[in-house]
Amino acid sequence: MTNLEKYDQLFIKDLRVKKEDLEDLKYRGISTWDSMGHMDLVTDLEEVFDIHFNTADVMNFSSYEKGKEVMKKYGVMI
């Protein structure tokens, strides 16, 4: 599986969204991406990619696209 596929799958699982909705997804833009959903997503991303976000980046991770930039900072190219 590519990094992108893994990345997408975690969004789909944790936020219960469809693949075609991913592009425009924003934190608190849908009901499932609330603070709970956010914590689930971050925990899973950290586990799957074996990284640790600092607190600032947990907060910077504010959309599907923005998340890719944050991942890059930790050496994960999506």
Added chain:
Amino acid sequence: MPRSGGAVIPMKDEVVILAGVRQPEKEPWEPFAAPVLDFLEQLSREIRRERRKYEQLAAFGFWCRRSHMEEFRKRYEDGRSRLGRGVVFHITASNVPVLFGYSLVMGLLAGNSCSVRISSKSREQDQILCRIMDRILTRPEYKGIRRRISVFSCQRYSLAVREALSDCAGCVVWGGDRTIMEIRCMRIRPDAVQLNFPDRYSICILDTLQLGNITEEELKNLAHRFYNDTYLLDQNACSSPAIVIWNQEEESKEAENARVRWWNAVDEEARSYDLTAHKAMAKYELLCRYAMTLDVETKISCYGNRLYTMELGDIPSDIDQLRGAFGMFFEYRGDWRKALTHLASGRLQTITYHGIEEQKIVDFVIKNHLFGVHRIVPAGRAAVMDPVWDGHDFIAVLSRQIGREAQDAFV
């Protein structure tokens, strides 16, 4: 065990064990020991499975996830040799949900056994956390760590508290001042260390023009985080800002618009706040009392009852006594340095900021030899627990460092 409606209420001098054992073992461990990290990892996982609707519990579970604890561990990989102290006794305020959990984790990470006294009036989330912990601890693979944890409830002045206090190698007491003074009068070992967290208050510094220039989306997110810093704990936590300092040189239409835009965004976020009749009354009373007693001119703005702000025309003589609650904020416009000089009594805990350089605040505090300011974090992170809290380093205080010339002198 007497039970009443699900909550366990101990009789006088009775001790109800909520998680772990009655008497924790005394043996000190090295900080960040593997069994401790394994236990916390499991705890984090199991909280995630059953924490829906419990916001603070969920945040605690997220906080003690493996990668985060590992990050803490790395911070102390400085070549120095540390070992825990023995049994650390914790007394925590019951009206901050799951606070006892954070305190316990700090004690464990530093290499100690922990006994934790929680109020018999503890809230639902505390009870659930105890249940999850106890469930994990009864499994054979956590036998070793189980011996090092005791979470119990008992009456306020019961024998159990006095015993735990007189035997412990260290104690952690979470305020108010009155509680801390009471505990200080009790018998404690001469070599025991004490970490006290008395009454504190906090402020927020926002750069007016900078805030006026951020996008709608950024504004919304920032307001949401500000909501988490304040409303989520009824604005009663020590780290919740009571005063917002608007950093600006002179007043302008632009500045005014920026402030109005900000409070409208906060008001919007506060729609999800559960403002009961009791809170609305208490808050209105607080507002009126300050307006009637402060020795400076004030101007009140009300956004329904969800949000009240009180603009201070000048710096009142007792500015460090101002406290908000349930979404009531004091505002001061001007240079943040001038305000901070008046505000920074020893009680000033956290500065949250936006649009100001963190280093500038740190430099100002040090250069001016201020008594207060124990934490400086970006707006939205007032309540994020860290091993360095309120001016103390949990790990450093609750462990002992074995002094060695070769390492300490030259690392």
Added chain:
Amino acid sequence: MMIGEMSEEKGKIDMDYEMILARKPYSLCRAEKRELFGDWLTELTEYHRQHCPPYEKLLKALEIPSGRSMEEEDIPMLPIGLFKSMELMSVHPGHIFKTMTSSGTKGQEVSKVFLDTDTARYQQLALAGIGEDFFGDQRLPLLVIDSPDVLKDRKMFSARGAGILGFSIFSSHICYALTSDMELDTEAVEGFLKRYKDTRVLVFGFTYIIWKYFYEALAIQGKKLELDNAVLVHGGGWKKLISQSVSSDEFKKRIYSVTGISRIHNYYGMAEQTGCIYMECPCGNLHASVYSDIITRRAADFTPCEYGEKGIIQILSPLPRSYPGHSILTEDEGIIIGEDDCLCGRLGKYFKVTGRIKHAPVRGCSDTYEG
């Protein structure tokens, strides 16, 4: 302002008081009352602004301009708790004639209400007017279900004392039913009953005290008093009785069983606005008289509730002149049922009190090392 103008101003206000106090207590219809109260309370707000500096500071902070005429709903409210933490008065301290305190539970802070002779007189007259409407203008013998000790200090007395004194004044003979130790004074009560066997009598007391020291004492002794001719008036709140699960109906039934009293009136009122109490009519509704009014408000934004909707009770009365207590937000909740159309025939708003605002646990890290 010229002295001449000032006395003219005072003269007008005095006339208002004499006029309203001369009226029948349930004789103003909605339109008349709205107009009267809007004007009068606006004027009174100005008066307190000029005479009570902390009150002036509050109005300034709230940016309430001088000289704007307000409707009843717009009159700024003082939260009732302020009377506990502050000493609020609109007269020179030398003119304080009585300081009244609320009946707080032991250890609690009590409200302090400062009365000059005028305000005390207005409140007394208002109570008399209300009493007359319910019991007629004949002064009736009064059986007080309390201890005479409550009235010991005449300078500084409690709401309990004020209630007793208020009712005493339009009574012909007073008998205290309890001793200083709060025990039933059987001898005194029996003497009273004998003397007024065939007369209409008034029985007055605080709800909880009647229950605890009168009803329970009688029930334990298995005694029944012959009070069929009596009217019982009681107030002071249900809080303590609700915790013992005693409802209003239960209260009436039990009191009847030991005394034979069938005419029982509860009333709602408080130390911060004495005199203008809200009496319960035979239909079971509490009534606002011409001396005061009530508004219920929503917790979310303090906007007024609709009739039938539960809200926080605000009480308004033009009587308080010596202290800024003409518009108070209480800590009680209630429901206004309607206005001018209660089946008992009394004009004005009628309502029910549902209880004290529930104290939800509050978060935060202040002192909470509890048991």
